[in-house]
Amino acid sequence: MNEVLSIQNLHKSFGAAKVLQGISLGVPAGSVYGFLGENGAGKTTTMKIILGLLQGDRGQIHVCGEKVRFGHTTTNRFLGYLPDVPQFYPYMRGREYLKFSGEAAGLSHSQIHQRSGELLELVGLGTVKKKIGAYSRGMKQRLGMAQALIHQPAVLICDEPTSALDPTGRQEILDILRAIRATTTVIFSTHILGDVERICDRAAVLHQGRIVLEGSLGDLKARQGSQGLRLEFASREDLTRFCERVLDEFIELISQTSVIVRTTDIRQEHQVIGMLADATIVPLSLEAISPTIESLFLEAVR
Amino acid sequence: MRGFMVFCRKELTESYRSYRLVILLVVMALMGIMSPFTAMILPDILSGSDLGGGLILELPEPTSFDSWTQFFSNVSQMGMLAMILVFAGLMASELSKGTLIPVLTKGIPRGTVILAKFTVATILWSLGYAVSWIICWGYTIYYWGAQDFTHPWITFCAPWLVGELFLALMILGGTLVSNWGGSLGVVAVVVITGNLVNLLPEVRPYNPITLAAGTLGLLDGSHSVEDFTPAIAICVGAIVLCLILSIVVFKRKQL
Amino acid sequence: MLDSWEAARTYLPILIPAAIIQLGLMVASLIHLATHPRVKLMPRWVWLIIIIVINTIGPILYFIVGRTDEEDQ
Numbered sequence: 001m002n003e004v005l006s007i008q009n010l011h012k013s014f015g016a017a018k019v020l021q022g023i024s025l026g027v028p029a030g031s032v033y034g035f036l037g038e039n040g041a042g043k044t045t046t047m048k049i050i051l052g053l054l055q056g057d058r059g060q061i062h063v064c065g066e067k068v069r070f071g072h073t074t075t076n077r078f079l080g081y082l083p084d085v086p087q088f089y090p091y092m093r094g095r096e097y098l099k100f101s102g103e104a105a106g107l108s109h110s111q112i113h114q115r116s117g118e119l120l121e122l123v124g125l126g127t128v129k130k131k132i133g134a135y136s137r138g139m140k141q142r143l144g145m146a147q148a149l150i151h152q153p154a155v156l157i158c159d160e161p162t163s164a165l166d167p168t169g170r171q172e173i174l175d176i177l178r179a180i181r182a183t184t185t186v187i188f189s190t191h192i193l194g195d196v197e198r199i200c201d202r203a204a205v206l207h208q209g210r211i212v213l214e215g216s217l218g219d220l221k222a223r224q225g226s227q228g229l230r231l232e233f234a235s236r237e238d239l240t241r242f243c244e245r246v247l248d249e250f251i252e253l254i255s256q257t258s259v260i261v262r263t264t265d266i267r268q269e270h271q272v273i274g275m276l277a278d279a280t281i282v283p284l285s286l287e288a289i290s291p292t293i294e295s296l297f298l299e300a301v302r
Numbered sequence: 303m304r305g306f307m308v309f310c311r312k313e314l315t316e317s318y319r320s321y322r323l324v325i326l327l328v329v330m331a332l333m334g335i336m337s338p339f340t341a342m343i344l345p346d347i348l349s350g351s352d353l354g355g356g357l358i359l360e361l362p363e364p365t366s367f368d369s370w371t372q373f374f375s376n377v378s379q380m381g382m383l384a385m386i387l388v389f390a391g392l393m394a395s396e397l398s399k400g401t402l403i404p405v406l407t408k409g410i411p412r413g414t415v416i417l418a419k420f421t422v423a424t425i426l427w428s429l430g431y432a433v434s435w436i437i438c439w440g441y442t443i444y445y446w447g448a449q450d451f452t453h454p455w456i457t458f459c460a461p462w463l464v465g466e467l468f469l470a471l472m473i474l475g476g477t478l479v480s481n482w483g484g485s486l487g488v489v490a491v492v493v494i495t496g497n498l499v500n501l502l503p504e505v506r507p508y509n510p511i512t513l514a515a516g517t518l519g520l521l522d523g524s525h526s527v528e529d530f531t532p533a534i535a536i537c538v539g540a541i542v543l544c545l546i547l548s549i550v551v552f553k554r555k556q557l
Numbered sequence: 558m559l560d561s562w563e564a565a566r567t568y569l570p571i572l573i574p575a576a577i578i579q580l581g582l583m584v585a586s587l588i589h590l591a592t593h594p595r596v597k598l599m600p601r602w603v604w605l606i607i608i609i610v611i612n613t614i615g616p617i618l619y620f621i622v623g624r625t626d627e628e629d630q
Contacts, residue, residue: 051407053557071553073409081407087400089312090625091319103308104408133625147404321620328582329617332575339571346564387621441571 002029004078004155004185005050010059012045019045021209023059027155027202032181034196035189036297037206043189044084046206047159051081064154077105080148080184084159086140090133094125094143097132098150105151112150119146123176138169145176149184156180158188162195174199193294205300213300220296227295229272232258232284245275260289305410306418313422322388323426329384330430333376334437338445340376341368366446370521373438377461378514381434385465386472389423390485393476393548403557413549416473420545423469431462453527457520460513460530463537467492467510470544477548477555510537579613586616595625 005027012020019042027033037043048054050061055070062068063075088097095116102112120126123142128135135143141161148156161177162170170192177186178199190196196203196217203220205213213220233239236256243251243259250268252260263269269288276283317323341364393416396402406412435458442449451457468489475488496511506512510533519525586608590596596604596619604623607615 048557053403053406055554055556071412073406073411076407076409079407081404083400083403085400086404088404089316089401091316100308100312101404101408103311104305104405104410106304106409144404147408151408321624325617325620328578332578332613335571335575335578339568339575342568384617444570 003027004029004064005187006062007046007050008060010046010049010061011057012042012049012054013057019209020049020056023206023209023211025204025211025214027185027187029154029185030181031185031202032177032200033185033187034200034203035187035206036191036193036196036203037189038191038301041206042209043206044159047081047157047187047189050157051076051079077151078154080151080153080156082141082144082148082156082158082161084161085164086144086147088132088140088143088147091131093131094120094128094135094146097143098146101147102150107151115150115152116146119149122146122179124172138165138172141165141169141173142176145173149180153184155185155187158186160189160191162190162192170195193292193297197292205297207301213296228252228260228262228289229269230254230258230260230285230287230289231272232286233281234284238281238283241279242275242281245279246272257284305414306421309405309410309415309418310422313418314425317422317426323429326385326388326426326430327433330377330381330434331437333373333381334434335441337372337376337438338369338441340372342445344368366442366449367518367521369438369442369446371518373435374461374515374518377431377434378464381430382461382465382468382514385427385430386468386486386489389427389469389472390482391476392419392423392469392485393473394480394482394485397476397480397557400557406557412552412555416477416545416548416552420469420473423473424466427465427469428462431465451521452523453520456527456530456534457517460517460534461515463534463541464510464514467537467541467544470541470548474544474548474551477552508532508536510534510540513537582613582616583608586619589624590619593625596623597625598623 003026006025008024010020010023011018023042023046035043035046045054049056049070050063050068052068052070052072052075060067064078066075066078068075089100092100098116098119099112102115107115117126120128123146125139125142125146128139132140132143141164145158145161148158156177158177161173165173174195177188180186181199188195200217202216203214204211231242233242234257239257239259246261250262252262254260261272263272273286276286345362345364402415405415471488471492472485475485476482478484479487493511496509499505499509500512507529513530513533517525517530519529520527587605590601590604590608599607604619607623608619609615611618
């Protein structure tokens with residue numbers, strides 16, 4: 001698998017506060033990578049180190065095979081960055097700002113003209129004429145997306161692109177991310193689990209400066225196994241007989257004939273099925289409860 | 303070089319649209335107009351006043367020298383103050399607001415940002431200073447007739463050079479502290495120290511701050527160019543040092 | 558009377574451009590204030606008074622610290 005971004009053993013502290021304590025991860029090309037964590041978990045810090053805005057204490061970062069050096073901007077040609085609260089020059093208009101960004105990135109005038117037209121259309125600012133000073137928060141976020149994409153970066157890094165927005169604004173940003181995933185690898189941080197579930201194919205969970213969970217969404221769910229089995233019995237009698245064989249702490253009664261057995265790995269689920277066989281009970285239904293990203297997250301940061 | 307030009311163009315647009323350019327030009331033009339005027343009316347105002355005990359102050363007729371005295375005093379006080387207010391946010395406001403983050407992540411090197419900002423501020427300040435000087439010069443010729451200067455460049459560029467020093471200091475202060483207070487603080491400290499140090503006569507020839515108003519001595523011939531060369535050299539050195547320090551500090555700054 | 562006429566003639570070449578600049582500055586800042594609904598630091602009517610009452614410095618202060626870029630739409 002071709003990795004566009006790899007981080008090895010990254011450490012960073014601000015004074016006594018150890019913000020990052022040995023982060024390692026790899027982002028494969030073409031993925032939408034969710035970077036999850038509570039506020040203050042170190043997501044922004046990690047992103048800023050990737051962009052060379054902050055200096056890591058230890059560890060290495062490679063973007064498209066090139067090493068990132070603090071204070072230098074060479075690896076930034078592969079990257080587009082949308083800060084959590086993007087700030088632009090208020091006296092410029094959207095199109096002007098994109099022209100400036102494109103020139104800063106070294107694009108030709110015809111490229112800038114073409115790209116900024118496409119991007120303003122994509123982010124829904126095509127008809128907006130007013131100065132950036134009069135933009136709403138959501139409009140600034142969308143302009144931020146356009147300026148981050150102007151030079152067709154291999155990787156787009158967005159810091160909490162949806163957090164500050166209302167549901168409509170959030171949906172618009174997610175739609176934009178979905179629209180560009182074919183051409184651009186997207187890394188975005190968030191603490192909104194629903195966003196990850198909706199568009200990510202890989203995710204890492206950052207907690208107290210460490211990666212506590214990492215992988216493709218499918219893998220993560222599979223590795224975790226189901227969270228339990230929901231059993232429905234034909235009679236109350238069957239239920240009672242079954243419950244006698246299982247320790248009370250695993251059992252959660254739902255109704256008079258149905259029960260959830262909490263399990264932590266697949267072996268325990270095998271045992272449950274064994275118990276059913278031993279007791280010669282055939283339940284009416286047996287269903288594995290699959291984990292949600294939320295339960296994975298809560299499990300990981302516990 | 304491409305990044306430098308791109309950022310310079312942005313700075314020029316900003317100067318124009320944030321009214322920096324027009325404010326500076328207007329203030330400097332007014333300084334140029336007011337200087338000969340003050341020189342002319344000052345004797346009228348003062349000579350009419352009774353100093354007490356029946357003593358009437360008799361002042362000689364104003365000359366072109368008085369006009370230039372007023373010019374230096376106006377430019378080094380009101381002119382510099384306006385210039386400092388206009389440029390105090392040059393580095394500081396961008397750092398405190400975070401508007402440089404998208405620019406830097408687009409690949410413009412950090413050192414380029416500092417140099418481009420200094421370059422454009424220099425263009426603006428030079429323009430303002432030139433406008434002020436040309437207006438004052440024109441009026442002085444109109445009222446007192448044409449005159450020859452023995453060392454026009456050194457005489458009239460000295461206050462401009464001090465302005466350049468203030469610009470470099472404000473960029474350094476803004477880079478260090480990331481707010482207006484930092485920019486203004488650094489300039490205030492240098493001006494106050496500069497004036498305190500002036501109490502020692504042996505330091506005076508080396509003190510760049512004296513250049514702001516001190517080159518009058520070249521106009522009336524009481525001083526020679528050599529008297530000012532050490533201060534000019536130190537001023538130029540200080541500007542270069544400030545810029546180098548700003549770049550070094552900015553390159554290491556965590557954003 | 559003649560004396561002050563003489564004085565006026567002498568100073569006119571200076572006073573006229575100075576007055577034009579000051580007036581222009583005031584008019585420019587009033588126009589800006591009228592077309593921009595939001596201002597900083599002080600309410601709009603205070604800025605209006607400052608611009609009109611404080612000669613030269615009032616309009617300049619408005620442009621440096623009072624103005625915003627938010628245009629009337």
